[in-house]
Each structure stands twice: as C-alpha cells, then as structure tokens.
Amino acid sequence: MRIAVDLDQVLADILTPLLKYYNKKYDKNEFLDDTKPHNITDAWKLTKQEILVVLEDFFTNSEEFRAVQVMPGALTAIKSLKNNKHELFVLTSRPKLVMKESVKWVEKHFGDNTFKDMFFTNDDFDFSNNNKSKYLKEHNIKLLIDDNPSYCLEAAQAGFQTILLNNNGKHQLVRKKQENPKILLAKNWSEVLVHIEKLNK
Numbered sequence: 001m002r003i004a005v006d007l008d009q010v011l012a013d014i015l016t017p018l019l020k021y022y023n024k025k026y027d028k029n030e031f032l033d034d035t036k037p038h039n040i041t042d043a044w045k046l047t048k049q050e051i052l053v054v055l056e057d058f059f060t061n062s063e064e065f066r067a068v069q070v071m072p073g074a075l076t077a078i079k080s081l082k083n084n085k086h087e088l089f090v091l092t093s094r095p096k097l098v099m100k101e102s103v104k105w106v107e108k109h110f111g112d113n114t115f116k117d118m119f120f121t122n123d124d125f126d127f128s129n130n131n132k133s134k135y136l137k138e139h140n141i142k143l144l145i146d147d148n149p150s151y152c153l154e155a156a157q158a159g160f161q162t163i164l165l166n167n168n169g170k171h172q173l174v175r176k177k178q179e180n181p182k183i184l185l186a187k188n189w190s191e192v193l194v195h196i197e198k199l200n201k
C-alpha cells in the first residue's frame, strides 16, 4: 500500500525541543500534558504573528531544533512497513524553509531509501493550509498517518483512509466526537501497525 506518514509527532518528537526552546527564550515553564490542546502554541496565549516569530527562530536559529529525536516506536514500525513492501512517503506541513534539513534528518534516522519521496505542503509559515488530500490524490497514496485531527479530517472527508496517531488519547477530534469511519485512532505505533495489517487484508 502507498502510505503517507506525517513528520512531527509521528516520526519526529518536535514538541519536546520546541517547549525547551520556548521556556528558555521566554523564561516560561510550560510543559506537555493531556489537558493541553493539540497544538501547544495555542496554550501560549500569543498572537498568530508572535507565534510565527517563535517558530521561525526555533527552526532557523535554535540548537534545540538540531537535536530533534525520533518518536517512540517509529523506527521499528517504519522498518516493519518497509519490510512488508509498503511504499512510504513523508507528508509534512513543516515550512519549505527547513526542507533541506528535514530531509537530512529523515535520511539520518530512517535511512536513505526508506521513503520514496518527501512532500512539504507549506510554502511559507502559513499553517492554516491543511490540504494534505491534494498530495494524496496527486501521488495515488491510499493512507495518511498523522497526529493532527484537522489533517485527518480533511483527508477523510476527501475519501482517504487515515490513522490518527493519538498520543495522549484526548485529541479534539475524539472529544468533539467528529467521528468518521475513515479515521482510525491509534495510541501508539504498535496500534498503527495493527490497523494497517487489517486494512491490507
């Protein structure tokens, strides 16, 4: 099966270094927990413009961004999907500004030939663009694995199968019960693999 995998909080744990950077730079003490909204920047009570400044500095100047780690379970799961002859793609809304570094990071941690291609949906810092289905359609991809409920919903409504990698079990999508048969929930990578095995039958 042709599968698109999101990058942040699916392959790469970007939230831990982002919070570390934010706390250091702004002298705050924010932490991750289940009560936080999906997007941690929502909890910072900054304007959209201020958030973009933080993100741009984090991506371009911070040592924290250079130290991003792989999400738990991702490496084994991706290897297993690759061994089972699935065709894998990275589909991320990271800004194109960090495309080169992001590609390098993926190749360093997952190997040069693991992903057939990597797509960056975000030309600049416009995070309001949540159209991942366009890429799924263009590249004949059957499944999207993403931690962002809005991306899953957008793709599901366009008819694509999705797996919401729901790390804390309290995503907005679940709370609002916007359930859609095209969105499967998984708490971790092992559950993602179980879903894929069933979908593949």
Ligand SMILES: [Mg+2]
Pocket: 006, 007, 008, 009, 010, 146, 147, 148
């Ligand atoms: Mg993500």
